[in-house]
Amino acid sequence: xxxxxxxxxxxxxxxxxxxxxxxxxxxxxxxxxxxxxxxxxxxxxxxxxxxxxxxxxxxxxxxxxxxxxxxxxxxxxxxxxxxxxxxxxxxxxxxxxxxxxxxxxxxxxxxxxxxxxxxxxxxxxxxxxxxxxxxxxxxxxxxxxxxxxxxxxxxxxxxxxxxxxxxxxxxxxxxxxxxxxxxxxxxxxxxxxxxxxxxxxxxxxxxxxxxxxxxxxxxxxxxxxxxxxxxxxxxxxxxxxxxxxxxxxxxxxxxxxxxxxxxxxxxxxxxxxxxxxxxxxxxxxxxxxxxxxxxxxxxxxxxxxxxxxxxxxxxxxxxxxxxxxxxxxxxxxxxxxxxxxxxxxxxxxxxxxxxxxxxxxxxxxxxxxxxxxxxxxxxxxxxxxxxxxxxxxxxxxxxxxxxxxxxxxxxxxxxx
Ligand code: GLV
Ligand code: MN
Ligand code: MN
Numbered sequence: 001x002x003x004x005x006x007x008x009x010x011x012x013x014x015x016x017x018x019x020x021x022x023x024x025x026x027x028x029x030x031x032x033x034x035x036x037x038x039x040x041x042x043x044x045x046x047x048x049x050x051x052x053x054x055x056x057x058x059x060x061x062x063x064x065x066x067x068x069x070x071x072x073x074x075x076x077x078x079x080x081x082x083x084x085x086x087x088x089x090x091x092x093x094x095x096x097x098x099x100x101x102x103x104x105x106x107x108x109x110x111x112x113x114x115x116x117x118x119x120x121x122x123x124x125x126x127x128x129x130x131x132x133x134x135x136x137x138x139x140x141x142x143x144x145x146x147x148x149x150x151x152x153x154x155x156x157x158x159x160x161x162x163x164x165x166x167x168x169x170x171x172x173x174x175x176x177x178x179x180x181x182x183x184x185x186x187x188x189x190x191x192x193x194x195x196x197x198x199x200x201x202x203x204x205x206x207x208x209x210x211x212x213x214x215x216x217x218x219x220x221x222x223x224x225x226x227x228x229x230x231x232x233x234x235x236x237x238x239x240x241x242x243x244x245x246x247x248x249x250x251x252x253x254x255x256x257x258x259x260x261x262x263x264x265x266x267x268x269x270x271x272x273x274x275x276x277x278x279x280x281x282x283x284x285x286x287x288x289x290x291x292x293x294x295x296x297x298x299x300x301x302x303x304x305x306x307x308x309x310x311x312x313x314x315x316x317x318x319x320x321x322x323x324x325x326x327x328x329x330x331x332x333x334x335x336x337x338x339x340x341x342x343x344x345x346x347x348x349x350x351x352x353x354x355x356x357x358x359x360x361x362x363x364x365x366x367x368x369x370x371x372x373x374x375x376x377x378x379x380x381x382x383x384x385x386x387x388x389x390x391x392x393x394x395x396x397x398x399x400x401x402x403x404x405x406x407x408x409x410x411x412x413x414x415x416x
Contacts, residue, residue, distance in 0.1 A: 039084070053106050214285075
């Protein structure tokens with residue numbers, strides 16, 4: 001009976017551990033920035049595992065990897081997807097869990113001899129993190145036609161390389177077309193990356209949607225001069241305005257409901273002790289579950305930054321790195337996740353996601369939902385990110401049963 005079906009938790013942990021060796025950092029965690037040699041090695045391992053499972057593997061023009069298990073009927077697959085790239089100081093679960101749990105779903109169905117009416121596809125999307133090449137969710141956006149292939153290939157990363165050149169260099173620009181692929185439904189298992197599930201003692205989050213995201217890079221230019229001789233009244237210091245902007249971001253987050261804000265990158269040039277900087281380059285990450293409030297935060301930041309810049313006599317240019325309105329997932333599918341979690345005996349709560357996810361690129365085009373499992377201490381984008389094995393197992397079993405319900409087990413072949 002498929003109701004009693006369970007994933008093999010030890011096999012999933014083993015795959016997580018093997019993937020964690022690629023790009024492993026000395027003190028724990030991983031660095032697998034998108035389209036680096038480490039990303040390539042992880043991709044090759046993933047493809048090898050997909051082939052072992054007999055999946056039909058396709059790499060598309062933006063490097064998304066999809067392995068499909070045929071259904072008894074043709075048609076769009078139920079897709080289980082996430083990413084295997086990481087931030088530079090990443091943990092071993094962010095993204096990777098969702099992809100490897102997808103493989104585990106396939107392996108479990110194979111062992112039980114269960115066929116499904118609809119195909120099941122496991123996917124790893126290129127450059128979800130946006131840490132090297134912005135925007136985040138890059139591969140999933142191209143997959144769903146929300147970002148053009150050539151536009152994506154032209155994106156310049158933090159190290160001056162382009163997506164296209166790096167895709168070609170690591171041999172991951174595949175032959176499959178992008179932008180027109182449709183899925184029957186999209187499911188993503190992911191760690192919560194925040195503190196709520198742990199604090200509430202809840203095992204499963206049925207994710208209702210993702211908050212809006214606004215990423216910008218600011219370049220502030222002033223007059224570089226001698227630190228000892230330049231009177232304070234004569235200065236045009238980009239460093240001062242950069243510092244004020246960081247303070248402003250924190251203040252806005254305190255004043256606007258639901259708002260969070262982060263300055264994650266800040267560089268002063270030439271960056272010397274006795275030189276007033278010529279230039280500051282910094283990023284601002286603003287997020288809010290409410291689009292109008294997010295727009296208010298952007299507008300206030302723009303106005304106040306203009307005043308700060310005028311007062312100091314510096315110029316500011318702004319470049320949008322990513323901009324996504326809040327996305328809601330499919331209510332019926334979120335309900336299905338909840339029901340499957342309950343049927344498996346797990347506590348479950350509906351919750352919004354603070355982080356961006358590949359799933360949000362699918363939400364406009366297909367029924368989409370996500371499954372969250374707890375993150376210890378709410379820590380993520382950090383090498384110490386950790387999710388307990390029993391929570392990994394619980395999440396993968398909810399993924400299994402939700403996927404099975406969507407792909408429909410076929411009667412008379414050991415499953416239904
Ligand atoms: C992706 O990890 C994000 O920044 O939310
Ligand atoms: Mn992720
Ligand atoms: Mn991440």
